[in-house]
Amino acid sequence: MREVRLSLFGFGNVGRAVAEVLIGKEALFREKYGLEFRVVSISDTSGTVWLPEGIDLREALMVKENFGRLSAWTNDYEVYNFTPEEAVREIDAEVVIDVTNDRDAWRWHLAALRDGKGLVTSNKPPLAFHYEELVGEAERRNLPYLFEATVMAGTPVIGILRENLLGDSVKRIKAVLNATTTFVLSRMEQGIDFENAVKQAQELGIAERDPRGDLLGTDAGYKATILHCVAFKPITFDEISVKGIVEVTADEVKRALARGRKIRLVATVEEGNVRVAPEEVEGPLAVSSNENVAVIETDLLGELVIRGAGAGPKETASGVVSDIVKASLALRGG
Structure with a gap:
């Protein structure tokens, strides 16, 4: 022992x-x-x-x-x-x-x-x-x-990149990495306005008292930076492009739904290029609640989807x- x-x-x-x-x-x-x-x-x-x-x-x-x-x-x-x-x-x-x-x-x-x-x-x-x-x-x-x-x-995306895909070359990662923005956008899909959706997230403990780090994309940007460091090479947060969800309108959310899509805050991680911004998505990236998802594309394995809870003590x-x-x-x- x-x-x-x-x-x-x-x-x-x-x-x-x-x-x-x-x-x-x-x-x-x-x-x-x-x-x-x-x-x-x-x-x-x-x-x-x-x-x-x-x-x-x-x-x-x-x-x-x-x-x-x-x-x-x-x-x-x-x-x-x-x-x-x-x-x-x-x-x-x-x-x-x-x-x-x-x-x-x-x-x-x-x-x-x-x-x-x-x-x-x-x-x-x-x-x-x-x-x-x-x-x-x-x-x-x-x-x-x-x-x-x-x-x-606790969803082991870092472990997969650091310990398991050792023979693969990662081509790209697309991921939804922030539960607060997913919650807010999901509520907007139900017809709730942005401010009230944020308030609900705070009341449920999903959003911080000061939610700007989530809504402006900073939190997702930190995570995307770390993914790039692990999958490709070290960079810093100052080298990436970040846009949050504060400018997403109710009309944009409705138009996306009419096309069978959802707007989510998506991190795109490619070698030497990391960007975080709202995108219309479908398929694996169209998560709800506090779920996070990462779609990892490699030369050998093809497309790997890892999905699980992205927040909570x-x-x-x-x-x-x-x-x-x-x-x-x-x-x-x-």
Whole structure:
């Protein structure tokens, strides 16, 4: 049995979902992989709880639910005011997990790698702007740097591109990668105006309080950038073309429906060319609800369609936890 020390950054919806999976599938990890996970630190915006012997995850979840912040846990644990970079250097962990939205997290990702730690993340901007530096650092140090949950949550499109299509040359990827825009456009197809469709998405927790990153295409652009980096070569978000759905009109939606098509925010990824824009689509790309889809065209396999949930805490935790297992096995040499 191999014990693996984990350091968790982010204890919002996704972080708590990861904790719940680690609790609920403890026996599976032991029996199937010979792994026992010990979470030695958890950080949220209020501070870092650190216990080398291992944190009681059930208690951590209860504190967060009842008080909304880990810093309320002062009776049982000391709460440290580390910066993330200080935490990854100070805390003795083998795998660092980043499920935050910290745009500057690439700095402490590098710090973790340089300190000999593997890293698992669902955080998109570090990869969308610093992929080459981060992945290069991990490769030089022979450390796992895994990011399945950055694109399509737990639907394993990154794994397919990185690990499975090794003899194929990818020609093109066309994908619908943002659940919020799909929801809004689906509601517009039902006759609901744009503003009310966005409001419904917010009420259901599909859209953020500030939904501009989704509606302007930024989120899909981050994901498309990462797909290009994996399928072809490193680029940055600044090199791609992005147009969101804010200018899509009700009349355009109706005309598309009359032609048997739907408007979706589509990412087109070709070597040296990434663009995100609304398109009329049919077939596999005409997804609904919170589904994402990627159509991968290769020279040998032809057309591969991968479709699944692209959002949600549980779905994202699926990708994160899978990467935690992979990272742990890689560090073990298993």
